Amino acid sequence: MNNSAPSSSSSIKNPVSSIGSSPTLRVVFVGHVDHGKSTLIGRILHDTGSLPEGKVEEIKKACAAEGMGFEFAFLLDALLEEQKQNVTIDTTEIPFRTPRRQYAIIDAPGHKEFLKNMITGASRADAAILVISADEGVREQSRRHAYLLSMLGVKHLIVVVNKMDLVDYSEKRFREIEQEYRKFLRELGLEARTFIPASAREGENVARASAKMKWYSAASVLEALDSLGPQERDVDLPLRFCVQDVYRFDGRRIIAGRIETGTLREGDQLVFSPANKSSVVARIERWNVQETGPAVAGDSIGIALAEQIFVERGYVASRENETPIEANRFHADLFWIVREPLRVGHLYSLRLATQDVKCEVVSIERVMDSSTLETKSGGPEQLERNEIGTLTIQTRGPLVIDNHDRIPNLGRFVIIDDGQICGGGTIFGGVYTDRTVTKSKNIFWTEGKITAGARAMRSGHRGAVIWLTGLSGAGKSTIAQSLERDLFLLGMHTYVLDGDNIRHGLNSNLGFSPDDRVENIRRVSEVAKLMADAGTVVITAFISPYRMDRSRAREIALEGNAEFIEVFVDAPLEVCEARDPKDLYKKARAGQIREFTGIDAPYEAPEDPEIVVHTDRQSVDESVATILEQLLPRLRAVE
Amino acid sequence: MTNIQRTHLDDLENQSIFIFREAYHAFKNIAMPWSMGKDSNVLVWLACKAFFGRVPFPVLHIDTTYEFPEMLEFREWATKHHNLNLIVKINTEARARGIGYETHDPVTVTHELKTVALQQVLAEYKWDALITGIRRDEDPTRAKERYFSPRNAQFEWDYKDQPPEFWSQFVTTAAKGEHVRIQPLLDWTEVDIWRYIQKENIRIPQMYFARNGRRFRSLGCRPITQPIESAASTIDEIIAELEATKTTERAGRAQDHYERNAMQKLRAKGFL
Numbered sequence: 029m030n031n032s033a034p035s036s037s038s039s040i041k042n043p044v045s046s047i048g049s050s051p052t053l054r055v056v057f058v059g060h061v062d063h064g065k066s067t068l069i070g071r072i073l074h075d076t077g078s079l080p081e082g083k084v085e086e087i088k089k090a091c092a093a094e095g096m097g098f099e100f101a102f103l104l105d106a107l108l109e110e111q112k113q114n115v116t117i118d119t120t121e122i123p124f125r126t127p128r129r130q131y132a133i134i135d136a137p138g139h140k141e142f143l144k145n146m147i148t149g150a151s152r153a154d155a156a157i158l159v160i161s162a163d164e165g166v167r168e169q170s171r172r173h174a175y176l177l178s179m180l181g182v183k184h185l186i187v188v189v190n191k192m193d194l195v196d197y198s199e200k201r202f203r204e205i206e207q208e209y210r211k212f213l214r215e216l217g218l219e220a221r222t223f224i225p226a227s228a229r230e231g232e233n234v235a236r237a238s239a240k241m242k243w244y245s246a247a248s249v250l251e252a253l254d255s256l257g258p259q260e261r262d263v264d265l266p267l268r269f270c271v272q273d274v275y276r277f278d279g280r281r282i283i284a285g286r287i288e289t290g291t292l293r294e295g296d297q298l299v300f301s302p303a304n305k306s307s308v309v310a311r312i313e314r315w316n317v318q319e320t321g322p323a324v325a326g327d328s329i330g331i332a333l334a335e336q337i338f339v340e341r342g343y344v345a346s347r348e349n350e351t352p353i354e355a356n357r358f359h360a361d362l363f364w365i366v367r368e369p370l371r372v373g374h375l376y377s378l379r380l381a382t383q384d385v386k387c388e389v390v391s392i393e394r395v396m397d398s399s400t401l402e403t404k405s406g407g408p409e410q411l412e413r414n415e416i417g418t419l420t421i422q423t424r425g426p427l428v429i430d431n432h433d434r435i436p437n438l439g440r441f442v443i444i445d446d447g448q449i450c451g452g453g454t455i456f457g458g459v460y461t462d463r464t465v466t467k468s469k470n471i472f473w474t475e476g477k478i479t480a481g482a483r484a485m486r487s488g489h490r491g492a493v494i495w496l497t498g499l500s501g502a503g504k505s506t507i508a509q510s511l512e513r514d515l516f517l518l519g520m521h522t523y524v525l526d527g528d529n530i531r532h533g534l535n536s537n538l539g540f541s542p543d544d545r546v547e548n549i550r551r552v553s554e555v556a557k558l559m560a561d562a563g564t565v566v567i568t569a570f571i572s573p574y575r576m577d578r579s580r581a582r583e584i585a586l587e588g589n590a591e592f593i594e595v596f597v598d599a600p601l602e603v604c605e606a607r608d609p610k611d612l613y614k615k616a617r618a619g620q621i622r623e624f625t626g627i628d629a630p631y632e633a634p635e636d637p638e639i640v641v642h643t644d645r646q647s648v649d650e651s652v653a654t655i656l657e658q659l660l661p662r663l664r665a666v667e
Numbered sequence: 668m669t670n671i672q673r674t675h676l677d678d679l680e681n682q683s684i685f686i687f688r689e690a691y692h693a694f695k696n697i698a699m700p701w702s703m704g705k706d707s708n709v710l711v712w713l714a715c716k717a718f719f720g721r722v723p724f725p726v727l728h729i730d731t732t733y734e735f736p737e738m739l740e741f742r743e744w745a746t747k748h749h750n751l752n753l754i755v756k757i758n759t760e761a762r763a764r765g766i767g768y769e770t771h772d773p774v775t776v777t778h779e780l781k782t783v784a785l786q787q788v789l790a791e792y793k794w795d796a797l798i799t800g801i802r803r804d805e806d807p808t809r810a811k812e813r814y815f816s817p818r819n820a821q822f823e824w825d826y827k828d829q830p831p832e833f834w835s836q837f838v839t840t841a842a843k844g845e846h847v848r849i850q851p852l853l854d855w856t857e858v859d860i861w862r863y864i865q866k867e868n869i870r871i872p873q874m875y876f877a878r879n880g881r882r883f884r885s886l887g888c889r890p891i892t893q894p895i896e897s898a899a900s901t902i903d904e905i906i907a908e909l910e911a912t913k914t915t916e917r918a919g920r921a922q923d924h925y926e927r928n929a930m931q932k933l934r935a936k937g938f939l
Binding site for chain 1: 715810
């Protein structure tokens with residue numbers, strides 16, 4: 029081969045039509061180091077006429093400069109270092125075409141140290157070509173890569189037994205390898221579509237049928253690729269719309285995100301997890317698009333909702349009857365790709381679609397060597413690089429998940445430590461039931477005094493005093509309860525202080541005289557401070573009509589280093605009086621109640637509250653959404 | 668069964684929009700270099716798609732002072748049309764030292780007037796992320812890029828040890844002084860860009876279309892950018908030309924070919 033450099037002419041010419049409108053099939057090439065992946069790719073590029081002019085000559089020159097014969101592999105390994113070492117160090121992606129369709133080749137490195145690069149490449153692939161050298165046979169990486177491909181979700185696998193020229197095109201040798209590897213794949217639950225005996229160097233069974241292997245009459249490599257079915261978008265799976273961001277441009281509120289699976293139409297009723305609030309899609313927002321049809325899996329869109337419920341990045345929209353699982357503890361298989369091992373009990377970040385939560389591994393049930401498939405059990409405490417573990421993960425907040433075998437995109441996650449992606453996992457065994465959240469206690473020890481920071485680290489949020497003020501009937505209690513429930517569902521510690529639980533106990537000795545009212549608010553302020561210091565998000569719902577009282581409540585909270593957020597629950601007196609849920613206005617007008625705020629006692633509206641909601645114009649959910657939008661970033665500013 | 672057709676261009680557009688939004692969420696202090704070239708204008712267009720008609724971060728033109736006048740005219744038009752927050756940066760210090768194509772080799776000039784200029788403006792504005800328009804098919808070193816690609820404080824690209832990237836999860840943190848290059852066009856090919864310009868009717872500089880038997884396939888500094896022989900005066904003709912050609916896109920860009928691995932060296936030092 030070394031003296032038979034390829035010609036730069038090509039027999040395959042591609043039609044111009046249809047290219048660009050047909051989807052590209054991404055093919056990852058994997059296999060053990062030196063089994064000939066890059067050579068096979070170089071050969072395919074050459075034989076399909078996909079090389080730029082001068083490239084072959086350039087490589088010829090480069091090879092001559094290094095004192096060696098022509099290497100197809102150099103077509104890819106364009107970086108200088110790689111040419112010296114003769115190994116692929118990172119994922120390369122190169123387009124080529126057959127008359128049938130357009131392809132992108134992903135060349136993934138075989139070296140063990142470069143596993144992260146192989147995963148980077150393979151995760152993008154629609155199909156995989158796994159190369160096994162006929163002379164060396166099945167090796168460590170041949171097995172490891174197949175296992176990872178199955179975890180990464182690569183659907184089609186073609187096995188090429190390469191370098192058949194080195195074994196005299198022996199059918200016996202080919203069948204041996206095929207038999208051994210098929211047995212291995214079966215243990216993984218994988219099925220290889222095709223096994224092809226080939227020689228990339230000589231071009232046998234790559235773009236053309238081999239005259240030297242008459243005993244093999246099935247597809248060549250290109251024929252096998254061309255016979256793969258088109259990729260299908262996951263439009264028929266349940267809807268999962270993952271929120272990336274909420275934009276407010278020109279006064280419009282647009283929820284931006286990607287549809288991972290399913291279909292979404294205007295007018296659809298959606299449930300947003302984890303809060304489980306519902307709203308109807310008023311519009312699908314796109315820019316400079318005439319189309320008004322449904323949005324489908326893979327589409328990056330925006331939506332406007334009919335009701336302005338609280339939604340933020342990480343929320344997942346689905347349909348009522350096919351919601352995802354909400355959990356803070358689940359089982360997963362996890363591959364680990366960094367030097368520092370994964371440790372039980374260590375705090376990591378976990379990202380799943382657009383969600384980002386803190387988590388820890390509570391137990392490792394099993395560790396498997398991805399090459400030999402041998403397992404270590406007996407409660408291992410860590411997972412080393414290149415190992416795959418079956419483990420239990422607990423998160424600090426609720427996570428919206430699916431089982432990987434049901435909805436892959438919501439069933440896989442990465443583990444992040446110190447900003448680096450350290451591993452990837454697939455979720456299994458989750459139970460689709462009702463949407464109740466079961467909380468279990470996190471295990472967390474610290475020495476010495478428990479600081480507010482330590483409490484915040486543990487709970488994932490800070491304590492705070494949310495002080496609602498407004499007229500009777502403005503909606504303080506209703507909002508307080510709704511807000512409390514939302515915070516609770518987000519995994520936060522929260523509690524409402526209102527007339528009902530304060531007046532009957534702590535302040536049962538107080539009446540409604542001006543002095544007693546002042547004392548009432550003072551005690552509420554002190555209790556709120558203590559609870560906030562203990563890490564709770566305290567919501568108070570009192571009319572608290574006087575600025576002086578509220579400003580003292582703020583001072584008290586600040587003394588305790590608790591954040592104080594004043595929320596003005598604003599509604600015109602006429603509206604409140606029309607609502608009059610407890611007939612208090614009626615009684616006040618009748619003179620049965622004296623010094624009733626708004627009637628014969630003043631209400632001093634806040635001059636500069638942190639948050640204002642207008643309950644005459646906003647629904648309860650919209651008011652709560654307004655509060656949460658400003659509140660959550662403050663509460664979550666933990667580290 | 669839902670039967671909805673999406674094309675290859677739809678896939679590319681959706682993925683690019685997704686990346687734009689991930690970038691904008693992860694990095695608040697972000698900018699987008701803009702050369703007014705065809706890819707750069709597709710990038711602006713995709714940003715408008717991602718953010719519903721506006722580009723919510725500054726666009727940056729590194730003006731080498733060797734710009735084609737037509738490109739500067741186009742800059743004025745597009746800035747107004749898309750309501751862009753434009754920042755223009757010239758490495759005046761290097762020009763004052765006499766750095767120029769008249770006296771220096773193209774690798775040196777490109778490094779000074781583009782890369783160093785970028786370093787200067789980055790230090791000034793302290794951006795922690797830059798959105799670039801590079802594509803995998805442009806050059807073998809770019810083929811190895813990530814969507815989110817970290818650069819250290821010296822602007823160096825550690826292409827031997829790149830972060831893993833899978834399942835739409837990216838490196839979204841930059842240490843102080845470092846920045847992340849975000850590359851939404853990585854998966855696009857030159858033909859994809861043209862087909863998209865055609866489909867979306869995106870305005871681009873007229874220099875890409877043949878006049879008097881020549882057109883520019885790739886645009887850079889005036890003294891080191893050569894037009895190609897071409898009769899292609901419409902997008903259809905350009906696409907037909909590209910389908911048939913075996914010449915690389917950047918063949919007319921002198922700095923790439925000044926020495927062996929010139930592009931790798933430029934890029935390792937911070938060139939886009």
